[in-house]
Amino acid sequence: MGAMTSTSDAEASGPPRTIAFFDVDNTLMRGASIFHVGKEARRRGYLPLRDLLRFAWQQARFLAVGENLKHLRSIRERALGLAEGHSVAEVAxxxxxxxxxxxxxRLWPETVGLxxxxxxxxxxxxxxxxxxEVIxxxxxxxxxxxxxLGTRLEQHDGRFTGQLDGSVLHGEEKAVAARALMIERGAEAADCWAYSDSxxxxxxxxxVGNxxxxxxxAVLLEHATTHDWSVMRLNRSSIRAARRRVRKESR
Structure with missing residues (x-):
């Protein structure tokens, strides 16, 4: 399962909680966040130019056609290796x-606002x-x-080994991690939300229920249309409608 980094130390208590899960790449921001890790690593001399060019090509493809599991595995495996030998503090x-x-x-202000x-x-x-998860x-x-919740990097003696600690948080692994968090935080799946492009x-x-x-x-749009799920385009009317849904369901 992926790692859990929280900005709050509050315990799960009181009435049932509602959790909204947001994907990052092409949902919260334009493009693949891991590409920018590679770009900065190249600037610092961690990454050969050849690998940076491969990052750039995969980023362009991601923007053009969406997620492709083979390419995502490749780009993330390369990026994870960039941390090898570096201290946790340095990577942070x-x-x-x-x-x-x-x-x-590159953050979508509309999704951040939501x-x-x-x-x-x-x-x-x-x-x-x-x-x-460090990013x-x-x-x-x-x-x-x-x-x-993010992919965990293996650490040893305060330094990253360049290996994964567990699985890449992708596909079914996201559902496993989200389910575990809902149980820990005392949230009912029917009350929770999830946002994604993929x-x-x-x-x-x-x-989740929402x-x-x-x-x-294209595949997700067809599935959403068939199952009458909400579809949000990044335009004013769609954002207003999405915010109204959040407020309505919170009453």
Whole structure:
């Protein structure tokens, strides 16, 4: 299961909680966050130019056709290896820099605003992504969200080994991690929400009671249409409608 990084130490108590899960790549931000890890690693000399060019090609393909499992595995495996031998503190500092210089300006303000609408309604908001949790945790904290579930990197003596600690948080693994978090936080699946652009997140979307597909790929759009799920395009009317749904369901 992926790692859990929380911006809140509150215990799960009181009335049942509502959790909104947000995918990151092409849902919360434009493109693949891991690409920007590779770009900064290249600048620091961690990554050969050949590998950076491969990152760039995969980023362009991701934007053009959406997630492809083979390419996502390749790009993330390369990115995970970038941390090998570096201290946890060094990689955390790198994550902060990547957010400031690359990720922040690529965030979709409409989706960020929707996440904050959930927070305003008293919901917990968790990012859930195959991106390494050290990156996802920074994004969640900097946006004032509850926390992040992400792919865990193996550590030994305060340094990353370049290996995974568990599985990449992708596909069915996201649903497993979300289910475990809901149990831990005392949330009912029927009351929870999930936002994603990708067909690979169908297990997560089908787990919760409120699903919203955001600028979906073709397969997810067809599935959403068939099952009468909410579809959100990044335009004013669609965002207003999405916020109204959140407020209505929170009453």
């Amino acid at each position: 500092e790198l994550a902060e820099k990547i957010f400031d210089e690359s990720i922040e300006r 996440a904050r609408e959930h927070m305003a309604q008293g919901h917990e908001v968790w990012l859930i992504t195959a991106t390494p 996802a945790g920074v994004i969640a904290r900097r946006l004032g969200l509850t926390g992040a 067909r690979n997140d169908l297990p997560l979307l089908e787990l 699903r919203v597909v955001v600028n979906p790929d």
